[in-house]
Amino acid sequence: MSPAADGAADGADRAADDAGGWLLGVDSGGSGLRVALARQRTGAGAAAERTDGAGAAGPSGRPEVVGAVTCPEPVRTSEAGIDAGHMAAQLVPAVRSLLADAGAGAEEGGAARIAAACVGAAGMATLGRGLRAELPGMLAEAFGVRRLALAADAVTAYAGALGERPGAVVAAGTGMIAMGTDLESWRRADGWGHLLGDCGSGAWIGRAGLEAAMRAFDGRAGGSAALRARAEAMFGAPLSVLPGQLYPRTDRAAVLASFAPEVARCAGEDPVAAGIMRAAAREMAASALAVCPGGGAVPRSGDGSAGTVGEDVRVAFTGGLFNLGEALHGPLRAALTEQLPGARVVEAAGGPLDGALLIAARLAVGGLALPSDPALLSVA
Template sequence: MKVNVAIDGGQSALRLRVLPTGATGVGSGYIHGPHATDHMLEAIRGAATEAGLAVPGGGARPTVGVVALGLTGYPPAPGAAEAFAAQVLQLLGADEVRLTQDMVTAHAGALPDGYGVVVAAGTGLVCLAVDRDGSWHKLDGHGYLFGDAGSAFAIGRAGLRAVQRARDGRGPVTKLAETTLDPIAYYRSQTLVDDVARFAPDVLRCAAEGDVVALDILAGAAADIAETIEAAVKKLVGTDPVPVACVGGLFAGAGEQLLDPVRAVLSARAHLVPAAGSSLDGAERLATAEPGPYTALTVIQRKQ
């Protein structure tokens, strides 16, 4: 029996699902740097093995049909996406590989009808608006240095800055400073972005306990997310309400603690709705059905 494979590759982890069996595997997340492609391939290999898809020495495995991947580290250089898709094709022995950005799989999973806005927030943050005619607009997703406003990294970084300011006496006293972490040590980490993002839950916890500094950080993140949503909604034709789904690990962990302040500052046209599914569900949709409005795909097929 041929199986299809869905892959969601984020900055913190890579998840793989075998279809229709539902078997899953997990690999490490995206890392920045010259070896990012090799790292992603190894993560896919490990996740595939864990899910019961033996990948002997990277050789072909003819039982795999379509592989659909949505990746944070979508190769941006000309020809790089095709080259990477071809490597995945060989690694899993697939008939076809459909490669796209993680924002596309997030949208496909959250809004099955294809119309509306999806904000995917985990370590980073990206927003995709898809109109009724299939045209789409990407907002943010510009990375931890120049974008990802309101992301777990942004919250974590603001929290760690508050820690250092409090310890120096340059900023207000905060429960955040009770951490044993040494933020300066992160400069030497190869997983700096993920490390910083992992402090976001501490900020959320302290905010829930009433810490003023943490509450200010959360309010700032909510305002940034709402600003991105409003800009996305304005990209879509008409004046009717637009469904907006918020997905990803940050929203899953924070829930209404983050959604409430976002909702409070949105215009009436932006209508928050529950996501129908996850990014991995979206990758499954792209692996098992026609792409529909999601035309931003790199497709590589095995030569007959």
């Protein structure tokens, strides 16, 4: 367990808000388990959390984090699903450490209690049955958690980016998923993994770049000498050894995604690499359109055109893939202009851990506006 952010805020800084309970946010994914503790606000502070003036929790009302840690070991998964015991074995000590650093026990004269928590986890939608059955009891016993939300990481990414507003969020890293809501139900596009989807993701870009490198190695049309040179430098020459290096690995998606930055670096000079980045941007825009309230890929008129998206619909993009810079941002702007001309593209206000804390804060005051869903967002 290693520190990811600094500990407690000074009590004088919170004097304007009456002390409430504690809020817990968790983000579980391939890079480990991230845990954040925040203080529940009452009075004026709670009012700021509840609304941004438009009836939805917005960036200005996000909870005040008092400490955060990262447990670098990813939570185990198997055919049986996400391992609740393995998550609890890391989560419980991490939370106890955060509470101790925040002086929670000393302030409250005993064991601190957590008013509300949200756990966002990769694979929750398909592998979360056991976690939903076991984790609530574990956290209730350890910390007296009264309200617990269990969410797909795409939902916490949505909440972190847009809060509780209608809109669409594309989360892209090694994989890619789009989530949208009208606050009545969720719409999902892609997120099907590197073999069946994740179109436009880091793995998708990397695989396309390596295919172009292999084409150049073979002398086939559509190859890129620039990408071949990058691949040989990264994986070793000749490229004929690459299949033997790649196919037996269990982390194939991550290995493919590791080549995406090389594709982006070549895009300014190599037309094949530039074409891959444009195609990735079109895939992202198409997924955003598919989940936008009022949008979607289904034709809305006899001429086969896609549905329009209202100007009040916000669209945000979040995730590590967007660190690729202008090689991706430029084509994405063009794709959005073409496919979602009416949408309001906004900067993501925060990430999945921020979203988990926001959901916990809303649970604590009994006013979560995001729609519940048995697989995507359930409240215990």
